[in-house]
Amino acid sequence: MKTTAALIETEHLLGAHNYKPLDVVLTRGEGVFVWDIEGNRYLDCLSAYSAVNQGHCHPKIFKAMVEQAQKLTLTSRAFRNDQLALFYEEIAALTGSHKVLPMNSGAEAVETAIKAVRKWGYEVKGVAADQAEIIVCANNFHGRTIGIVGFSTDPDSHDGFGPFAPGFRIVPFGDIDAFRAAISENTVAFLVEPIQGEAGVIVPPAGYFAEVRELCTKHAITLVLDEIQTGLGRTGKLLAEEHEAIEADVTLIGKALSGGFYPVSAVLSNSEVLGVLKPGQHGSTFGGNPLACAIARAALKVLTEEGMIENSARMGERFMTGLTDIRSNIIREVRGRGLMLAVELVPEAGGARKYCEALKARGILAKDTHGDTIRIAPPLVITAGEVDWALEQFAAVLAST
Structure with missing residues (x-):
């Protein structure tokens, strides 16, 4: 068996x-x-960017995957399968959606939404051909496709990949006045994350999304919430929109939709928006395949039946309180909602990476983002004892400076 160093070297070379x-x-x-090849155990505080909300290798999801894999895995959408309608039925009942369009990755769901809202803008709202505009936020992260990175403000995502498609207006996140000022007769949608994850777990001001919803309704703008990271229990609610008691016109989910077993995403919508798509206008060979649908059905079932969403709210509050109580001259801010948390360090700390490496040495795997921020997002099955142990490690690393 190759050593850690040898495997890392092979990755680097190839x-x-x-x-x-x-x-x-x-x-x-x-x-x-999770365990490394040397047998060391770590508490996963990233959850594959919220893809394993249900915990690693959940036995019930695994069972569903194996059973379906032994029967039928893929037909393409040229034919029907016996899992797709059941997936539609169950996710619609859970989320209150009227239409569902299954895809594979989160980025595919975002691209699907962009296509659908543009077509809706032309055919329903009456925007002139090729003039549709979508408002997005600075510091957004919606994926890595060429269409998406064109409206990213992150230089690493954006620079060197042009030319890009037009039709996007960028406004500051959480600034309702900027959003209001950006609206025009050609605005067809507002694409936004309820909490900006990759930007460092940025939570908008209270009441922001209630005002956004009101403006979108007033101006016939489709509100598209990218809940690929925030959805499915991560923030202590099924969907993060529930924190402000609003409903999006289009909701994008992925990652935890499969519990980490398989790439599955979905666009959830009212009938008006997805209703504009006709046969041949959009699709995916693997989207809605029977294996994906069976896995997603099991992932949703354990998420709700095993109380993971409620546990996320309770353990998130416990984790947040414990992080806030750490006395350290390098902590600038602790923020988050549910089990989507972040510790931002002061610039003088010298970056978050070295603290993530110190946490690794103590059995915690967390991820640095945007230089000075440590992201914390453990699986939603975490217990109070595990939270308290994790807090001891964070305090040892952060309070020692």
């Missing part, structure tokens, strides 16, 4: 250098824990 992971080589996962 792989594209588009990631800079912590130098740990994982081989097994169960619940909130």
Whole structure:
């Protein structure tokens, strides 16, 4: 068996250098824990960017995957399968959606929404051909496709990949006046994350989304919430929109929709928006395949039946309180909602990366983002004892400076 160093060297030699992971080589996962090839155990405080909300290798999701894989995995959408309608029925009942369009990755769901709201703008709202505009937020993260990075303000995502498609207006996140000023007769949608995850877990001001919803309704603008990271229990609610008691016109989910077993995403919508798509106008060979649908059905079932959403709210409050109580001259701010948390360090701390490496040495895997911020997002099955142990490690690393 190759050593950690040898495996990392092979990655470096043969792989594209588009990631800079912590130098740990994982081989097994169960619940909130993962193990490296040397047998060291770690508490996973990233959850594959919220893809494993249900915990690593959840046995009921695994069982559903194996059973379906032994029967039928893929037909393409040229034919029907016996899992798709059941997936539609169950996710619609859970979320109150009227139409569902299944895809594979989160970025595909975003691209699907962009196409649908533009077509809706032309055919329903009456925007002149090729003039549709979509308002987005600075510091957004919606994926890595060429269409999406064109309206990113992150230089690493944007620079060197042009030319880009027009039709996007960028406004500051959480600034209702800027959003209001950006609206024009050609505005067809507002695409926004309820909490900006990659930007460092940025939570908007209270009441922001209630005002956004009101303006979108007033101006016939489709509100598209990207809940690929925030959805499915991560913030202590099924969907993060519930924190302000609003409903999006289009909701994008992915990641935890499969519990980490398989790429599954979906566009949830009212009938008006997705109703504009006709046969041949959009699709995906793997989107809505029977294996994906069976896995997603099981992932949603355990999420709700095992109380993971409620646990996220309780443990998130416990984690937040504990992080806030750490006395350290390098902590600038602790923020988040549910189990979507972040600790931002002062610039003088010298960046979050070295603190993530120190946490790794103490059995915690967390991720630095935007230089000075540590993201914390453990699986929703975490217990009070595990939260308290994690807090001890964070305090040891952050309070020692």
